Amino acid sequence: MPTPESSPPRRGIRAAFYLTLFALIAAVLLSTVERLTGQRITDNELAERLAALSAVLPGDQYDNQPHLDRIYVRNAELLGSDEALPVYRARNGEQPVAAVLTAVAPNGFSGEIRLLIAIDAGGEVAGVRVIEHRETPGLGDAIEADKSNWIESFTGLDGSSLATNPLAREWILDRDGGRFDHITSATVTSRAVVKAVRNAVIYFDLNREKIFTIPAAAQDEGPER
Amino acid sequence: MSDRPDYTEIFRSGLWQENPGLVQLLGLCPLLAVSNTLINGLGLGIATIFVICATNVLVSATRQWTHHDLRLPTFVLVIATFVTIVELLFKAFAFNLHLALGIFIPLIVTNCVILGRAEAFASRQPPLAALVDGLAHGIGFAAVLVLLGGVREIIGRGSLFAGAEMLFGPASASLALRFSNEPVGFLLAVLPPGAFIGLALFIALRNYLAKRQQR
Numbered sequence: 001m002p003t004p005e006s007s008p009p010r011r012g013i014r015a016a017f018y019l020t021l022f023a024l025i026a027a028v029l030l031s032t033v034e035r036l037t038g039q040r041i042t043d044n045e046l047a048e049r050l051a052a053l054s055a056v057l058p059g060d061q062y063d064n065q066p067h068l069d070r071i072y073v074r075n076a077e078l079l080g081s082d083e084a085l086p087v088y089r090a091r092n093g094e095q096p097v098a099a100v101l102t103a104v105a106p107n108g109f110s111g112e113i114r115l116l117i118a119i120d121a122g123g124e125v126a127g128v129r130v131i132e133h134r135e136t137p138g139l140g141d142a143i144e145a146d147k148s149n150w151i152e153s154f155t156g157l158d159g160s161s162l163a164t165n166p167l168a169r170e171w172i173l174d175r176d177g178g179r180f181d182h183i184t185s186a187t188v189t190s191r192a193v194v195k196a197v198r199n200a201v202i203y204f205d206l207n208r209e210k211i212f213t214i215p216a217a218a219q220d221e222g223p224e225r
Numbered sequence: 226m227s228d229r230p231d232y233t234e235i236f237r238s239g240l241w242q243e244n245p246g247l248v249q250l251l252g253l254c255p256l257l258a259v260s261n262t263l264i265n266g267l268g269l270g271i272a273t274i275f276v277i278c279a280t281n282v283l284v285s286a287t288r289q290w291t292h293h294d295l296r297l298p299t300f301v302l303v304i305a306t307f308v309t310i311v312e313l314l315f316k317a318f319a320f321n322l323h324l325a326l327g328i329f330i331p332l333i334v335t336n337c338v339i340l341g342r343a344e345a346f347a348s349r350q351p352p353l354a355a356l357v358d359g360l361a362h363g364i365g366f367a368a369v370l371v372l373l374g375g376v377r378e379i380i381g382r383g384s385l386f387a388g389a390e391m392l393f394g395p396a397s398a399s400l401a402l403r404f405s406n407e408p409v410g411f412l413l414a415v416l417p418p419g420a421f422i423g424l425a426l427f428i429a430l431r432n433y434l435a436k437r438q439q440r
Contacts, residue, residue, distance in 0.1 A: 015292035022287075022299055026306040033310050037317035044320040137261075137381075138412045 053088060053100055055145070056118035056127030062090035062097040069216045078203035080104035080196055081112075087211055096121045096212040101204060102131075105196035109188045110134040113143070117200045121212075123160030127152075128197055140189035150183050150190075159201030171198045230354040239361025245338040246369030246424070247431045252336040255329045256370060257420040261381070264388040266374030268322045269329060270367025271392075272311045277339050277366075278359035279307045281347040285355035288348050300343040301334070308334045322391040338362055373423050379404060381414030 049067050057066065066088040076082040081104040088100040098120040105113040114132035119125055128151050130143045142148040157170060172178025173191050182190035204211065245251045252273075260266045280303050284291070291299050312330045315323040323330065333339070342362055347355040379385055383405035390398040413419040 011292065011294075015295045018290050018292060019295055019299060019302070022302055026302060029306060030309055033313050037313045040317040041313070041320075044316065048320065048324075137415045 052116055052129060052131055055129050056100060056116050057090055057098055058120070058126050062092050064091045066090045066100060071214045071217055075203055078199040080106050080199065089212055098126050099204060099211050101200045103196050103200040105192040108133060108135055108192045109140050109186070110136065113192060113196070115193065115196055117197055119159065119201060119204045123158060123205060125154045125157045125159060125197070125201065128154040135189050140186040142183045142186060143189060143193055153181060154197055159205065162198065162202050163205035166202060230350065232354070232357045235354060235357045236361045239358055240365045244365040244369065244431070245362050246366050247428050251338045251341060252366060255332055255336060256373070257417065257424065259326060259329050260370050260373040260377060260420060261415050262378040262387055263371055263375040263385060264392055265325055266370035267367070268319070268392055269326055270370040272315065272330060273333055273336065273366055274360065274363030275311055276304065276307045276333055277342060277363040278356055280304050280339055280343055281355040281359035282352050284343045284347040285350055285352040291348065296344070296348060300340055304339050305334050319391060325388065325391065338366055369427065373427060377414045377419060377423055380411045381419065
């Protein structure tokens with residue numbers, strides 16, 4: 001440590017100088033590493049999103065790139081969050097094939113559950129995947145596709161009349177008098193996810209036109225999640 | 226030179242006598258949260274080793290120029306820089322592990338082991354000694370992460386090395402062992418209380434072994 005021979009103001013100025021020097025070196029170091037890794041990171045994040053989307057979309061029925069054809073929508077009541085959430089559109093030429101909505105179940109057992117919900121142009125659910133959650137391991141985490149196939153129970157459900165008939169029995173948990181199977185010992189989690197998917201399908205029903213006709217957001221535009 | 230640091234002693238101290246996880250009880254937050262599988266523990270352990278060593282060496286090399294009254298902000302600046310570098314490297318080269326570890330990679334900044342070693346050792350010792358000290362404490366911490374993670378994984382999930390491909394590449398997926406076909410074993414082991422109990426048992430074991438060594 002330097003011996004304090006100089007006066008306090010001098011020491012202060014010298015200290016500030018060295019700290020600033022450290023900060024500048026840190027900034028250079030960080031920006032270099034960022035530049036070197038940037039492309040790989042972008043590629044990884046893209047691959048991640050593609051994998052999630054292709055897990056829910058019917059593979060061979062569209063010919064565009066849904067991860068590039070996206071818009072952002074906001075609907076706190078039906079999509080579960082007041083964030084602007086991405087909707088990805090799958091098309092075959094000009095024809096809309098399906099839309100993948102991002103929705104949030106705000107009342108999971110341990111917090112928010114984030115979902116990707118693919119709905120085809122006819123209003124039928126093509127697939128649902130959980131992309132983020134904090135549910136209990138061994139109980140609520142059965143909503144993950146690799147833990148159990150409960151999440152597949154949504155595939156094929158017809159939601160086209162949900163907007164006019166929101167209390168349809170297929171969309172209500174058996175515990176609440178409906179016909180949808182709940183996960184053993186994870187009623188709260190099941191209920192939250194079923195409700196979120198149901199609301200997302202209703203949103204799709206009410207906004208189908210808009211969803212497929214709004215022009216796509218620019219590549220780097222829009223809030224990320 | 227008679228005052229050359231005793232590297233063996235430094236190394237043994239960080240690994241055993243002053244093990245961060247079992248003796249000093251520092252860095253418990255990531256230790257308890259990330260030790261649910263062996264691979265997760267190993268991933269965070271490697272990240273921590275990198276940060277401790279890099280920080281120790283840089284702090285030691287620049288110890289003549291660090292102002293005494295500003296040393297803590299300087300150390301934190303150095304630590305935060307290296308943690309950010311580690312996070313970028315994980316995102317680029319081990320993306321799935323980055324997703325699995327989540328917020329605990331940036332939280333390495335708050336790991337008291339690193340700031341503690343910078344202040345107590347690296348700022349007063351030459352770079353090579355600081356490096357050895359960093360390696361010792363880092364490996365000591367990582368060892369506890371790996372052991373605790375392994376035990377919790379075996380008991381709580383019935384597997385070992387699950388997720389190895391996140392760290393070692395696709396070929397290593399075959400390393401994963403499955404001891405039971407149940408998705409969940411003894412549930413407590415993968416929940417927070419299990420982490421505390423597991424750590425306590427390890428501390429007790431370590432103390433017992435140390436006492437026996439003394440006799």
